[in-house]
Amino acid sequence: MTAGRDVIVTVRPLLPPVEKLTTALAEVFDSGVITNDGPRVRALESLLSAALGMEDLAVCASGTTAIQLACCALEMTGEVLVPAAAFPAAAQAVLRAGGTPIAVDIEPTYLTMDPAAAAAAVTPRTCGIMAVHTFGCPADVDALESLAATAGIPLLFDGAACWGVRFRDRPLLSFGDASTLSLHATKLTHSVEGGAVMSRTRSISDKIRRLRNFGSTPDGALAAGTNARMSELHAAVGAIVLGEAGAEISRRQAIRRLYEDGLRTLPWLEPCAFRSDAASNIGAFPVRLAPDTGYDAEQLSDALLRYGVHTRAYFAGRYRIHAIARHAATPHADAAARSIVCLPFWGAMTSQEVFRVIEALRAVHTGHRAAR
Ligand SMILES: *Cc1c(COP(=O)(O)O)cnc(C)c1O
Numbered sequence: 001m002t003a004g005r006d007v008i009v010t011v012r013p014l015l016p017p018v019e020k021l022t023t024a025l026a027e028v029f030d031s032g033v034i035t036n037d038g039p040r041v042r043a044l045e046s047l048l049s050a051a052l053g054m055e056d057l058a059v060c061a062s063g064t065t066a067i068q069l070a071c072c073a074l075e076m077t078g079e080v081l082v083p084a085a086a087f088p089a090a091a092q093a094v095l096r097a098g099g100t101p102i103a104v105d106i107e108p109t110y111l112t113m114d115p116a117a118a119a120a121a122v123t124p125r126t127c128g129i130m131a132v133h134t135f136g137c138p139a140d141v142d143a144l145e146s147l148a149a150t151a152g153i154p155l156l157f158d159g160a161a162c163w164g165v166r167f168r169d170r171p172l173l174s175f176g177d178a179s180t181l182s183l184h185a186t187k188l189t190h191s192v193e194g195g196a197v198m199s200r201t202r203s204i205s206d207k208i209r210r211l212r213n214f215g216s217t218p219d220g221a222l223a224a225g226t227n228a229r230m231s232e233l234h235a236a237v238g239a240i241v242l243g244e245a246g247a248e249i250s251r252r253q254a255i256r257r258l259y260e261d262g263l264r265t266l267p268w269l270e271p272c273a274f275r276s277d278a279a280s281n282i283g284a285f286p287v288r289l290a291p292d293t294g295y296d297a298e299q300l301s302d303a304l305l306r307y308g309v310h311t312r313a314y315f316a317g318r319y320r321i322h323a324i325a326r327h328a329a330t331p332h333a334d335a336a337a338r339s340i341v342c343l344p345f346w347g348a349m350t351s352q353e354v355f356r357v358i359e360a361l362r363a364v365h366t367g368h369r370a371a372r
Pocket residue numbers: 062063064065087089090132134135158159160161182183184194195
């Protein structure tokens with residue numbers, strides 16, 4: 001790290017004015033109800049439902065437990081196709097829910113599950129598809145929906161980083177049999193820790209509400225139940241942060257444009273493509289390293305740290321999940337592990353900070369070439 005300079009982190013949580021939070025938290029304490037499906041949880045569910053235009057929605061403890069609960073609700077407890085390059089939570093959640101994740105390759109351009117690879121991996125044992133809208137970029141929803149329909153199996157989307165992303169004039173989170181959202185502090189809108197499951201074509205929110213609360217039903221507790229509740233305190237924070245999400249989206253769009261201008265001066269690095277019928281990516285800022293630089297994504301990420309810039313090579317190193325069965329070789333996922341890095345990206349970044357990231361990228365590249 002360069003002495004005397006602040007570190008530029010990968011993401012800074014959206015933090016509303018603390019007075020708003022203290023008032024809301026004091027109200028929770030005054031009410032005496034601090035968890036167990038209280039009024040703030042229901043209120044946050046209504047706010048999220050209204051924003052998405054989807055009534056079938058239930059919140060829970062995290063984006064990861066949202067995937068677990070959705071897998072249980074959709075009975076995806078046999079072989080489940082998952083993308084070979086994705087945040088590890090997706091495959092982990094399938095495992096926790098009792099399923100067996102089978103990794104299939106991703107598309108080289110959009111980094112989302114390759115429908116042809118998925119089709120080749122479907123067997124009579126396949127009981128679901130769990131695709132990821134990677135870094136907020138829509139998966140190939142048409143091809144995956146038709147594959148799932150033909151095979152007669154449910155389609156679940158991990159849309160953890162997709163708040164505010166619209167696809168063909170619909171919220172991206174409204175596709176598939178169900179979608180999951182993360183409300184973790186690193187996401188565009190958050191409740192510090194939290195998640196949600198939403199569904200358009202099946203009513204699953206009642207199941208999610210039971211499963212998150214030990215699977216309790218009048219007839220007994222479902223074995224798949226767990227404690228994945230959201231507390232009233234988290235829900236209260238979630239409602240306040242959500243009120244600021246619109247402004248955060250506009251700020252992120254401006255930061256994105258600054259980056260795009262700066263990156264035009266670095267021909268060995270390009271912003272990852274975004275599907276054309278979706279508005280611009282506000283979830284993350286992934287870039288792709290040209291294959292002939294002589295260094296890979298992890299090495300770039302390590303070198304940037306010396307300039308006080310935190311980035312993440314999300315498909316490599318400590319994020320790479322091992323011991324998951326693969327249907328076939330996954331050359332595109334392997335290439336993504338070598339080439340994809342997410343740059344610092346949040347709404348309150350200054351143009352100075354964006355400029356520093358660009359200059360650090362340039363310095364790493366120049367330094368590497370000089371050393372060769
Ligand atoms: C953040 C994220 C998760 C995990 O969400 P948590 O709320 O941290 O459990 C899962 N999948 C993807 C794609 C994510 O970006």
